[in-house]
Amino acid sequence: MSDALYDVPGPRANARNRILSVITILVVAAILAFIIVRFAQTGQFSAQKWQIFTFPLVWENVAQATGATLGAFALAGVLSLALGLILSVGRLSEHAWVRIPVTLFIELFRAIPVLILMMIMYYGLPPLGVDFVTPFVAVVTGLTLYNGSVLAEVFRSGVESLPTGQREAAYAIGLRKSGVLTLILYPQAIRAMMPVIISQLVVVLKDTALGFIVTFHELLYLAKFYGSQFTYDAPIIPATLVFGAIYVVLCLILSGFAKWVEVRLRRGPGAPKGADIARTRLEAADGVAARVLD
Amino acid sequence: MDTLLNNLDLFVVGFKNTLILFVISAFFALIIGSVVGAMRVSPVPAMRAVGTVYVNLIRNTPLTLLMFFFAFGYPKLNLGHVSYPTLAIIALSIYTATYVAEVVRSGFNTVPKGQAEAARAIGLPFGQTMSLVIMPQAFRAVIPPLMSVLIALLKNTTIAAGFSVAEAGAIRANLSERGEPAIIVLLWVAFFFVVLVALLSLLQAYLERRWRVLR
Numbered sequence: 447m448s449d450a451l452y453d454v455p456g457p458r459a460n461a462r463n464r465i466l467s468v469i470t471i472l473v474v475a476a477i478l479a480f481i482i483v484r485f486a487q488t489g490q491f492s493a494q495k496w497q498i499f500t501f502p503l504v505w506e507n508v509a510q511a512t513g514a515t516l517g518a519f520a521l522a523g524v525l526s527l528a529l530g531l532i533l534s535v536g537r538l539s540e541h542a543w544v545r546i547p548v549t550l551f552i553e554l555f556r557a558i559p560v561l562i563l564m565m566i567m568y569y570g571l572p573p574l575g576v577d578f579v580t581p582f583v584a585v586v587t588g589l590t591l592y593n594g595s596v597l598a599e600v601f602r603s604g605v606e607s608l609p610t611g612q613r614e615a616a617y618a619i620g621l622r623k624s625g626v627l628t629l630i631l632y633p634q635a636i637r638a639m640m641p642v643i644i645s646q647l648v649v650v651l652k653d654t655a656l657g658f659i660v661t662f663h664e665l666l667y668l669a670k671f672y673g674s675q676f677t678y679d680a681p682i683i684p685a686t687l688v689f690g691a692i693y694v695v696l697c698l699i700l701s702g703f704a705k706w707v708e709v710r711l712r713r714g715p716g717a718p719k720g721a722d723i724a725r726t727r728l729e730a731a732d733g734v735a736a737r738v739l740d
Numbered sequence: 741m742d743t744l745l746n747n748l749d750l751f752v753v754g755f756k757n758t759l760i761l762f763v764i765s766a767f768f769a770l771i772i773g774s775v776v777g778a779m780r781v782s783p784v785p786a787m788r789a790v791g792t793v794y795v796n797l798i799r800n801t802p803l804t805l806l807m808f809f810f811a812f813g814y815p816k817l818n819l820g821h822v823s824y825p826t827l828a829i830i831a832l833s834i835y836t837a838t839y840v841a842e843v844v845r846s847g848f849n850t851v852p853k854g855q856a857e858a859a860r861a862i863g864l865p866f867g868q869t870m871s872l873v874i875m876p877q878a879f880r881a882v883i884p885p886l887m888s889v890l891i892a893l894l895k896n897t898t899i900a901a902g903f904s905v906a907e908a909g910a911i912r913a914n915l916s917e918r919g920e921p922a923i924i925v926l927l928w929v930a931f932f933f934v935v936l937v938a939l940l941s942l943l944q945a946y947l948e949r950r951w952r953v954l955r
Contacts, residue, residue: 451856463783466787467785468786470787484819488817557934558934559898559909559930560895561909562926562929562933565926566923566927566930569922569926570922570926570927574923648800652800653802655804656899658804659899659901666804670812682816683816683817686809690801690805690808693802697801697802698796
């Protein structure tokens with residue numbers, strides 16, 4: 447599209463673009479310089495503030511917190527996928543008494559903020575006598591209910607994007623309903639939706655950070671803990687930089703993987719036609735998928 | 741029901757603050773997002789690069805981390821006092837703007853290429869091609885996904901509760917001091933969120949019907 451909006455730039459346009467490029471770079475450099483100077487002026491780069499990161503024990507704790515984050519992410523990811531698959535089957539059911547309750551369930555859990563779900567688990571249930579709710583359980587349940595519901599819609603639109611001939615042909619060769627779904631429709635739908643599914647997993651990973659608010663001992667919790675050590679001059683900014691970088695790198699890796707899968711799919715043979723459109727529509731419709739787009 | 745009626749004051753204040761956060765952040769996110777989205781389709785390479793880095797970096801940063809930085813890190817920089825709600829609005833705007841930028845960018849791409857070519861063929865300059873031909877069509881395509889971004893923003897405002905902002909997510913903490921059962925309070929909060937999201941979804945469906953383009 448953008449190449450149809452303007453001509454290939456000539457000498458004058460090129461000169462103008464170069465000037466605009468320089469201005470952009472200067473503005474961005476000025477903003478970054480301001481932040482860094484400000485950090486330096488308020489002593490954020492002082493040795494005392496960074497000293498805490500010289501201890502092996504601190505890094506062991508960092509590894510542990512990263513493990514906690516990844517553990518919650520892995521469990522919630524697997525459970526969300528399972529829940530999403532089950533819900534999408536219900537959502538596609540021909541029986542109204544299955545379809546309608548499942549649809550309501552999906553819409554309900556897509557509408558409630560994840561943090562509120564976690565709070566319901568963590569603060570709401572223990573007074574009622576439910577005693578197994580640790581922060582970990584609360585985080586995983588909240589993430590699973592929300593992302594499972596979102597993934598159910600992803601699977602459903604994947605199935606619906608397939609040409610109707612697929613379903614008809616499957617029935618015509620004598621498969622039962624379960625066979626049509628498991629052998630014909632779902633394998634194609636999952637393949638077509640793979641980038642969206644992985645992007646949704648990035649959302650799961652990002653949202654484990656919400657655990658900080660329900661006192662789950664993950665990366666941000668540790669950042670707050672080390673950031674308020676007065677022996678080291680309360681290094682909250684160094685701690686945020688270090689722990690934030692770990693989070694961002696983890697998410698970027700997963701997003702990069704989603705992008706890689708998408709490029710491979712687009713290049714590969716036999717990708718269903720409707721899938722691209724369904725994917726774009728869905729992604730736009732959800733507004734949460736954190737995909738690396740070019 | 742008693743839990744709600746006896747503490748209506750806190751519920752009203754909480755959701756009022758949620759809506760304030762939502763409206764102001766939405767306003768700034770739309771502005772920043774449109775600028776960044778336009779940068780990403782501009783002919784200037786440096787602008788495209790800056791837009792791409794900004795979007796990819798912030799989209800892969802948890803919103804909680806952004807708020808964490810603004811709520812705990814910013815006061816250490818001695819840049820003058822800024823209240824917690826304002827810091828939350830800054831974090832929400834920066835975060836949501838990346839989603840708006842992606843929606844705006846894909847909006848341009850939904851307009852068939854022939855439209856731009858035809859507009860240029862009849863001699864319209866860049867400004868008129870954009871304002872008379874591309875923008876009106878892209879705008880319609882953008883409305884439904886934009887509403888979804890706003891719905892996500894509304895839900896994301898709850899995160900501010902973890903950073904000293906007295907909005908809907910913080911109602912539970914305040915009411916536990918009054919000895920109300922947390923579960924009932926939270927279920928009411930969840931209920932109101934479902935209502936708000938449903939209202940936005942209805943608005944989305946209405947706008948989509950109203951501005952649908954038949955091709």
